[in-house]
Amino acid sequence: MATIELKQVEKKFGSLFAVKPMDLTITDGEFVVLLGPSGCGKTTTLRMISGLETVSGGQILLNGRNVTWRHPSARDIAFVFQFYALYPHLTARENIAFPLQAQRESSETIEQRVKEVVKLLQIEHLLNMRPGKLSGGDQQRVALARALVRRPAAFLMDEPLGALDAEFRETMRAEIKRLHILQHATTVYVTHDQIEAIAMGDRIVVMSAAEVQQVGTPHDVYYDPANLFVARFIGSPGMNLVRGNYTEGVVRLPGDNRYPAPEAWRGVLPGGDIVLGFRPEAAYINPNGTLSGEVYASDMHGAYTMLHVNLNQTDIVHIRGDRQTLYPIGTPVRFDLDPAMARFFEPATEKALRRAEVRA
Amino acid sequence: MSNVELRGLTKHFPGVTALNEVSFYISNGEFFVLLGPTGAGKTTTLRIIAGLEKQDAGSVIFDGQPMESATPADRDIAFVFQQYSLYPTMSVYDNLAFPLRSPLRRMPEAEIKTRVEAAAEILRIGHLLTRKTARLSGGEMQRVSIGRAIVRNPRVFLMDEPLSNLDAKLRESLRVELKHIQKTQDSTTLFVTHDQIEALTMADRIGILREGRIVQVGTPQDIYDRPATTFVAQLVGTPRINLFEANLEDGALYLKNSNLHLPASGVSMPASLLVGIRPEDVRPEAQGKFVGKLTLTEPLGVETILHIESGGQTLLSLVPGMTSVRVGDDVRFNLAQEKLHYFGLDRKRIHIQS
Numbered sequence: 001m002a003t004i005e006l007k008q009v010e011k012k013f014g015s016l017f018a019v020k021p022m023d024l025t026i027t028d029g030e031f032v033v034l035l036g037p038s039g040c041g042k043t044t045t046l047r048m049i050s051g052l053e054t055v056s057g058g059q060i061l062l063n064g065r066n067v068t069w070r071h072p073s074a075r076d077i078a079f080v081f082q083f084y085a086l087y088p089h090l091t092a093r094e095n096i097a098f099p100l101q102a103q104r105e106s107s108e109t110i111e112q113r114v115k116e117v118v119k120l121l122q123i124e125h126l127l128n129m130r131p132g133k134l135s136g137g138d139q140q141r142v143a144l145a146r147a148l149v150r151r152p153a154a155f156l157m158d159e160p161l162g163a164l165d166a167e168f169r170e171t172m173r174a175e176i177k178r179l180h181i182l183q184h185a186t187t188v189y190v191t192h193d194q195i196e197a198i199a200m201g202d203r204i205v206v207m208s209a210a211e212v213q214q215v216g217t218p219h220d221v222y223y224d225p226a227n228l229f230v231a232r233f234i235g236s237p238g239m240n241l242v243r244g245n246y247t248e249g250v251v252r253l254p255g256d257n258r259y260p261a262p263e264a265w266r267g268v269l270p271g272g273d274i275v276l277g278f279r280p281e282a283a284y285i286n287p288n289g290t291l292s293g294e295v296y297a298s299d300m301h302g303a304y305t306m307l308h309v310n311l312n313q314t315d316i317v318h319i320r321g322d323r324q325t326l327y328p329i330g331t332p333v334r335f336d337l338d339p340a341m342a343r344f345f346e347p348a349t350e351k352a353l354r355r356a357e358v359r360a
Numbered sequence: 361m362s363n364v365e366l367r368g369l370t371k372h373f374p375g376v377t378a379l380n381e382v383s384f385y386i387s388n389g390e391f392f393v394l395l396g397p398t399g400a401g402k403t404t405t406l407r408i409i410a411g412l413e414k415q416d417a418g419s420v421i422f423d424g425q426p427m428e429s430a431t432p433a434d435r436d437i438a439f440v441f442q443q444y445s446l447y448p449t450m451s452v453y454d455n456l457a458f459p460l461r462s463p464l465r466r467m468p469e470a471e472i473k474t475r476v477e478a479a480a481e482i483l484r485i486g487h488l489l490t491r492k493t494a495r496l497s498g499g500e501m502q503r504v505s506i507g508r509a510i511v512r513n514p515r516v517f518l519m520d521e522p523l524s525n526l527d528a529k530l531r532e533s534l535r536v537e538l539k540h541i542q543k544t545q546d547s548t549t550l551f552v553t554h555d556q557i558e559a560l561t562m563a564d565r566i567g568i569l570r571e572g573r574i575v576q577v578g579t580p581q582d583i584y585d586r587p588a589t590t591f592v593a594q595l596v597g598t599p600r601i602n603l604f605e606a607n608l609e610d611g612a613l614y615l616k617n618s619n620l621h622l623p624a625s626g627v628s629m630p631a632s633l634l635v636g637i638r639p640e641d642v643r644p645e646a647q648g649k650f651v652g653k654l655t656l657t658e659p660l661g662v663e664t665i666l667h668i669e670s671g672g673q674t675l676l677s678l679v680p681g682m683t684s685v686r687v688g689d690d691v692r693f694n695l696a697q698e699k700l701h702y703f704g705l706d707r708k709r710i711h712i713q714s
Contacts, residue, residue, distance in 0.1 A: 177656055236532065
C-alpha cells in the first residue's frame with residue numbers, strides 16, 4: 001500500500017533548476033513513468049522520492065505522511081538501479097535472500113518468500129549459479145527478485161532495461177509489466193525510451209528542461225500531446241508537424257498545399273500561423289487526395305512500410321503504409337488525413353489547441 | 361562507383377574462425393547491408409575489403425579486378441565509423457576539405473570548394489561550414505563524417521554502424537537521409553549493423569552473417585517474408601516471431617503444449633517441425649477459430665502487442681491502434697495460414713511451392 005505525493009517539489013543546483021516546482025499524485029498500485037531526454041530532471045525527481053537526493057523546496061508525502069526529510073531507509077522503497085550490483089561471490093539464491101537476512105527474518109520466512117518470488121519470475125533453475133555465470137537478462141531477473149522479495153510498498157526503477165540489448169529489453173519489459181499486474185505495487189519508473197513508457201505506464205510524466213510537459217495516460221500523450229515537444233518525442237517517428245497559415249477554413253501548407261480544416265476545428269482555430277500535427281498512420285495515400293508531395297524515401301519495416309514525402313524542399317512528412325507501399329524516390333503522391341486524427345498547435349507558445357468537443 | 365565481389369573470404373584469428381567462406385556480390389550503386397549480432401564477423405569483413413586486414417583465403421574483387429596487391433589507398437574506399445573521427449579544432453569546411461587536400465591529390469582549392477559545397481548541400485550542413493566541429497551535436501558530427509566520405513567520390517562506401525551512437529530520434533531521421541543520399545548519388549555502399557530495423561529500412565539487399573558465415577542474402581522482403589532459417593526469422597521483426605514445435609498427425613499440425621492445430625498444407629512435411637508465426641499474422645477476430653486468454657497488453661501508440669496464452673504457450677499478436685481488450689479477457693483469433701513459416705528440426709526453412 002503506497003501513495004506518493006509531490007507538492008511543489010523542486011531541485012536547484014546553485015541558481016539552476018534541475019527540477020522546477022512540480023506536483024504529482026501517484027495512487028496506490030499505479031505504474032507511473034517519468035519520461036524525457038537525458039538531463040530533463042527525471043532521475044533527480046526519482047532520487048528525491050527515494051531520499052537519495054534532498055529537495056530544495058516542497059514536500060514529499062508517502063501514504064499521506066511527510067517523509068521529505070526522512071532517511072532513505074525509513075521510506076520503505078525498493079530501488080532497482082540500471083546496473084544491478086549483485087554480489088558476485090554469492091549465488092542467485094543468496095543474493096535474493098540477502099535483504100531478508102539483513103532484516104533478520106526467520107529462515108522459514110526467508111525460504112518461503114524466496115520460493116514465491118523465484119516461481120513468479122521463473123528462475124528456479126538459476127538459484128545455485130553465481131552472477132558471473134548468468135546472462136544479462138538473467139542477472140536482471142535475479143536483481144528484480146531481490147527487490148521483490150522485500151515486498152516493498154513501492155518500486156523506484158531508474159532505467160532498469162537501459163543496459164540490455166534490444167531483444168532482452170522487449171522480454172524484460174513484458175516481464176516487469178506482468179509482475180506489476182500480479183503484485184500491484186506502486187511503481188515509479190524512469191526511462192528516456194518513449195516506447196517503454198507507453199508500453200508500460202498507467203500514466204506518463206513527460207519532462208523536458210527540468211519541467212513537466214504533460215501528465216497523462218499513454219493514450220493522452222500519444223493522441224493528444226499537450227505541446228510540440230511531446231508531439232515530437234512520443235512516437236517513432238514522432239508526430240508530423242507542418243507549419244502553415246489558417247484563413248477562412250483552410251490551412252495553407254508548404255508546397256502550395258491547401259488543407260480544409262476538419263469541422264470540429266473550424267470554430268477553434270485562430271487565424272494566422274499554425275502548426276498542423278498528424279501521426280504517420282493518420283495519413284493515407286489517395287490518388288485524389290487533397291495534399292500532395294514527392295517521395296523522398298520509402299522503407300520497409302517488416303509488417304509495414306514508411307513513406308517519407310517531401311512537401312517542398314524542407315518539410316518531409318512520414319506516412320505509414322501497408323507492406324506493399326514502396327515507391328521510387330521522386331514519385332509524386334497525393335494523400336489525405338483522417339480528420340479525427342488532425343491536431344493543431346500554436347507556434348508562439350508551442351501549445352496544443354483543443355477541439356470544440358474536447359473543450360466542452 | 362564500382363561493383364564489389366567477395367569470393368570465399370576466410371579469416372582465422374587465434375582460436376576462432378572469424379570468417380568462413382564468405383561470398384556475396386554488391387552491384388554498382390547498390391545499398392548492401394550486412395546484418396548480424398556482435399561477433400558475427402561484420403567489422404572483419406569491412407576491414408578486409410578496405411585492405412586494413414589480410415584474409416587467409418579468398419579474394420576481394422572490385423570491378424572484376426582482384427585487390428590482393430592493392431594498398432588501402434589504392435582501393436579508393438571511404439570508411440565511415442561509429443565514432444566520428446573529426447578534427448575538433450578545424451571548421452566543418454576544413455574537415456570536409458581535408459581528404460581532398462592530401463598531397464597525393466594536388467587538387468586545386470577551387471575544385472575543393474565546389475566539392476565541399478556540393479556535399480554540404482546534400483547533407484544539409486551548408487549553414488555549419490564555418491563552425492568548429494567540437495561545437496556540433498552528435499547528429500551534425502555524423503553528417504560531417506559522411507560528408508567527408510562523399511567529397512572524395514570513392515569507388516565504395518564502407519559504413520561501420522555509423523548511427524549506433526546517436527539517440528533514437530536522430531537515428532531515425534539520419535536513416536531516411538542516408539538512404540535518400542545513397543539512392544540519389546547511386547553510391548555503392550556496404551553498411552554494417554546489428555540493428556534489424558536499419559537493415560530492413562535502408563537496404564536494397566541484406567546479407568545475414570552469423571558466426572562468420574553468410575546465412576542468407578536477399579531483399580528486405582525476402583528476408584522478412586521468407587527467412588532461410590529460424591535464426592534469420594528471429595533476427596528480423598519486432599516483436600519477435602512466434603516459434604513453436606509442432607507435430608504432424610493425420611494431416612493436421614499440432615503445436616506443442618497448446619490447443620492450437622492447423623490443417624497441414626499440401627506439401628510433404630516431416631512429422632516433427634517448427635512453425636513460425638509473425639505477430640501481425642495472429643489476428644484477433646470475433647469469429648476466430650482459436651481462443652486464448654489475454655495476459656498482457658503493451659500499447660506502442662500506433663499498434664499494440666497482445667500476449668495471448670493458449671494452452672501452455674504464449675503467442676504475441678500485433679494489432680493496429682490502442683485496444684480496449686482487458687487483461688484476463690478471452691480473445692478469439694485466427695492465424696494467417698498463408699503467412700506461416702515452416703522449419704525443419706535442422707532449423708532450415710521448408711519450402712512450400714505455391
